Amino acid sequence: MTAVTPLLSVRGLTTYFDLEEGVVKAVDGVSFDLERGKTLGIVGESGSGKSVTNLSILRLIPTPPGRIVSGQILFDGKDILTMSDDEIRTIRGRRIAMIFQDPMSSLNPFMRISRQLMEITQLHLGYGREQAHQHAVRMLETVGIPDPSTRVAGYPHEFSGGMRQRVMIAMALSCSPELLIADEPTTALDVTIQAQILELIKKLKEETGTSVILITHDLGVVAGMTDEIVVMYAGKVFERAPTTELFAKPGNPYTKGLLRSVPDPTSEQGRLYQIPGLPPDPAHLPPGCPFAPRCDYVQEICRQEFPPFVSLNERHQSLCHFAAEVYGGQPAGA
Amino acid sequence: MEVSLPAHSATSALLSLRDLKVHFDLGGGTWWDRMTGGSRERRVVHAVDGVTLDIREGETLGLVGESGCGKSTLGRAVLRLVEPTAGSVIFRGVDLARLSARHLRDQRRHLQMIFQDPYASLNPRMTVGEIIAEPMETFRLHRGTEKQERVRELMRTVGLSPRNIKRYPHEFSGGQQQRIGIARALAANPDFIVADEPISALDVSIQAQIMNLMETLRQERNLTYLFISHDLRAIRHTSDRVAVMYLGKIVELADARVIYDEPLMPYTKALISAVPIPDPVIEASRKRMVLESDVPSPINPPQGCRFHTRCPFVVPACKQVVPPLVEVKPAHFAACIRISAEQPHIEHVAPGATPGLASSAPAR
Numbered sequence: 001m002t003a004v005t006p007l008l009s010v011r012g013l014t015t016y017f018d019l020e021e022g023v024v025k026a027v028d029g030v031s032f033d034l035e036r037g038k039t040l041g042i043v044g045e046s047g048s049g050k051s052v053t054n055l056s057i058l059r060l061i062p063t064p065p066g067r068i069v070s071g072q073i074l075f076d077g078k079d080i081l082t083m084s085d086d087e088i089r090t091i092r093g094r095r096i097a098m099i100f101q102d103p104m105s106s107l108n109p110f111m112r113i114s115r116q117l118m119e120i121t122q123l124h125l126g127y128g129r130e131q132a133h134q135h136a137v138r139m140l141e142t143v144g145i146p147d148p149s150t151r152v153a154g155y156p157h158e159f160s161g162g163m164r165q166r167v168m169i170a171m172a173l174s175c176s177p178e179l180l181i182a183d184e185p186t187t188a189l190d191v192t193i194q195a196q197i198l199e200l201i202k203k204l205k206e207e208t209g210t211s212v213i214l215i216t217h218d219l220g221v222v223a224g225m226t227d228e229i230v231v232m233y234a235g236k237v238f239e240r241a242p243t244t245e246l247f248a249k250p251g252n253p254y255t256k257g258l259l260r261s262v263p264d265p266t267s268e269q270g271r272l273y274q275i276p277g278l279p280p281d282p283a284h285l286p287p288g289c290p291f292a293p294r295c296d297y298v299q300e301i302c303r304q305e306f307p308p309f310v311s312l313n314e315r316h317q318s319l320c321h322f323a324a325e326v327y328g329g330q331p332a333g334a
Numbered sequence: 335m336e337v338s339l340p341a342h343s344a345t346s347a348l349l350s351l352r353d354l355k356v357h358f359d360l361g362g363g364t365w366w367d368r369m370t371g372g373s374r375e376r377r378v379v380h381a382v383d384g385v386t387l388d389i390r391e392g393e394t395l396g397l398v399g400e401s402g403c404g405k406s407t408l409g410r411a412v413l414r415l416v417e418p419t420a421g422s423v424i425f426r427g428v429d430l431a432r433l434s435a436r437h438l439r440d441q442r443r444h445l446q447m448i449f450q451d452p453y454a455s456l457n458p459r460m461t462v463g464e465i466i467a468e469p470m471e472t473f474r475l476h477r478g479t480e481k482q483e484r485v486r487e488l489m490r491t492v493g494l495s496p497r498n499i500k501r502y503p504h505e506f507s508g509g510q511q512q513r514i515g516i517a518r519a520l521a522a523n524p525d526f527i528v529a530d531e532p533i534s535a536l537d538v539s540i541q542a543q544i545m546n547l548m549e550t551l552r553q554e555r556n557l558t559y560l561f562i563s564h565d566l567r568a569i570r571h572t573s574d575r576v577a578v579m580y581l582g583k584i585v586e587l588a589d590a591r592v593i594y595d596e597p598l599m600p601y602t603k604a605l606i607s608a609v610p611i612p613d614p615v616i617e618a619s620r621k622r623m624v625l626e627s628d629v630p631s632p633i634n635p636p637q638g639c640r641f642h643t644r645c646p647f648v649v650p651a652c653k654q655v656v657p658p659l660v661e662v663k664p665a666h667f668a669a670c671i672r673i674s675a676e677q678p679h680i681e682h683v684a685p686g687a688t689p690g691l692a693s694s695a696p697a698r
Contacts, residue, residue: 045537160628190400192625195608220610224617261542263571274542
C-alpha cells in the first residue's frame with residue numbers, strides 16, 4: 001500500500017431518483033478523495049445530496065426509485081459499484097461502518113444490546129458466542145458506557161439518547177473498520193451530549209486510525225473535527241478545501257454566505273447576514289448555476305451557463321464562474 | 335406560600351413569573367400500585383419547579399436549556415396551554431394563572447405563540463388566508479374585506495406573496511411555513527410572543543432569515559419575546575438577556591453578552607463550552623469542559639442542587655442545599671453555593687469552600 005492512494009476515491013458519482021414529478025438528480029457528478037486516517041466533512045442543507053452520496057458509497061440506495069447512474073467509488077482501489085452483492089457484504093459493517101442521525105430507529109427495539117452487538121462480530125469475524133459477548137462488553141466500555149457488563153443485557157429503550165448513540169458507535173467500531181461514515185451523528189442530541197459524542201469520535205479515531213466521513217449541516221461541528229471539507233448544494237460539490245483554508249478563504253459565494261449566516265458566539269454582530277430565497281427544488285433546477293437565484297455575485301452568465309469547477313490551488317476547488325474573485329476577496333455586488 | 339420578590343425583578347416588567355410550578359403527576363405509590371407491580375413511589379415530573387422571572391417590555395429574553403429541562407413547559411404555562419400547578423403569571427398586573435376561561439381569552443389576544451414544527455402547527459385543511467385570519471375571527475377584530483386586507487398585509491410583512499393566499503400549508507417550504515406561523519401570531523396584534531424553538535427545524539440559511547425577520551418585527555411593533563431554544567448561538571444572537579434552565583429551575587440569568595463571556599454557574603460554563611465555534615483555529619486551541627453522563631430524570635429530580643450529579647465542582651453541601659438565584663455580579667444572577675458576590679469565580683474559590691452558603695438564607 002502506497003501512501004498516495006486514498007482510502008476512498010469517489011469519481012463522478014451520479015445518483016438519480018425517478019419520482020412522479022420527474023427525475024431528481026440527487027447527486028450529480030460528485031468527486032472527492034479521503035486519505036487514510038483523515039476526517040472529511042460533508043456540509044450541506046437538506047436536499048443537497050449529502051446523505052444520498054454516502055448511502056451510495058455503501059450501495060444502500062433504495063432501488064427503485066433510486067439508481068446510481070454512473071461514477072466510480074474506489075475503496076482501497078476497488079470499485080464498490082461493480083462489486084457483487086456478496087463482495088459488498090464483506091465490506092459493509094466490516095471495513096466501512098455507518099452511524100446514523102437517529103440512534104433509536106437504527107437499533108432493533110426488540111433485541112437486547114448484547115445480541116445486536118454480537119451479531120456483527122459473529123457474522124463478519126466468525127466469533128463464537130462467548131468471544132462475541134466479551135467483545136461486546138469491551139466495546140461498550142470503550143465508548144464509555146458505565147457498568148457495561150450489566151448494561152449489555154439491556155434493551156435500547158433503557159438507554160438515553162446519548163447512550164444509544166454510544167451503542168451505535170460501539171456497534172460501528174466492533175470490526176475495527178477502516179472507514180466510519182457518521183451521518184449527522186449529533187443532530188438529535190443535546191449540546192452537552194453532542195460534545196461528549198464528538199470528543200468520543202475524536203478520541204477513538206486517534207486510537208484506531210480509522211478514517212471518518214462526517215456529514216452535517218453544522219459548520220461549527222466540522223470546524224473542530226475535520227481535516228478537509230466538501231460543501232454540497234443541489235447535488236453538486238460546490239467547494240472542496242482543507243478545513244482551515246475553507247473557513248479563512250472560502251472560494252464560493254454559497255460557502256461564504258453559509259459562514260456568514262451562522263451567529264458567532266465569540267463576537268458581537270448586528271443584523272445577521274442572510275442568504276436570500278430558498279434552497280432549490282432538486283426536481284426543478286434552474287438553468288445555469290443552481291445557486292444563481294440566491295447569489296450576491298450573480299452575473300448574466302451565471303443564469304445561462306453551468307459554472308466550471310475552478311482550481312484555486314492544488315487542494316482547493318470551487319464551482320463558480322467567479323471563484324477566483326470570491327477567493328481573492330473581491331467585494332460582492334451586495 | 336409566601337413569595338418574596340428577589341432582587342432580579344424589575345418594575346418595568348411586562349410579564350412576571352412568581353414561583354411558577356408545573357408538576358405532572360404520573361401516579362404510583364398507592365397500595366394498588368404495589369399490589370399490581372406499579373411504581374412503589376409516587377412519580378411526579380417537576381417540569382417547572384419554582385421559577386421567578388421578569389420579562390421587560392420590548393426585550394427578548396432567551397430561555398436556554400437541554401431537552402427535558404422544562405423550557406417548553408414554562409413557555410406553555412405562560413400562555414396557560416398547560417395549567418400551572420402553583421405560582422403566578424402576571425401580565426400587566428393581571429394574574430393569568432387565576433383567570434376564568436372567558437377572561438383568559440380576552441388576555442390571550444395580547445400573548446401569542448410561535449411553534450417549533452411549523453407544519454404540525456398549521457391546519458393542513460385550511461388555506462394560508464384562513465389560517466392567518468383565524469385569530470382575527472376568534473377575537474372579533476376585523477371582518478369582511480378589511481380582514482382580507484389585513485391578511486394580505488401580514489403576508490407581505492412576513493415576506494410571503496399575497497398571491498399565495500389560497501394555497502395550503504403543504505405547498506410551502508419549512509421556512510415559508512414558519513413565516514405563516516409568525517403571521518398568524520401577529521394577526522391579533524399581540525404585545526408578547528412566546529417563540530418555542532422557532533428555528534430548530536429549519537435549514538441553516540433559512541434560520542438566519544427567520545431570526546432577522548423576528549428582530550425586524552420586534553423593532554417595528556415593539557414586541558416582547560420569550561425566545562426558547564437549545565441553540566446557544568441563536569440565543570446569543572437574538573436575546574438581550576438569557577436565562578439558563580436546568581431541571582425545572584433557572585440557574586443563571588444575565589445579559590446575553592455577559593453570560594457568554596463570563597458564565598459563573600458551572601452548568602452554564604459547560605453548556606457554553608460545548609457549543610462548537612465555526613472557526614477551526616479557535617476550535618483547535620480550545621479546551622472543552624465535557625460533562626459526564628446525562629441529564630437526570632425530572633421525575634423525582636436530585637435533592638439539593640439539581641446539577642450536583644454532573645458538576646465537576648461538587649462538594650457534599652451541594653447535595654443538601656437548594657441554591658437560590660442570587661445577584662453575584664451586578665445584574666448577573668447565578669444559583670450556586672460555591673460562589674458569592676465576593677468570590678464570583680468558582681475556579682478561584684478554595685477547594686471545598688462554599689462562600690455562597692454564608693450569604694444566602696438557609697434553604698428549604
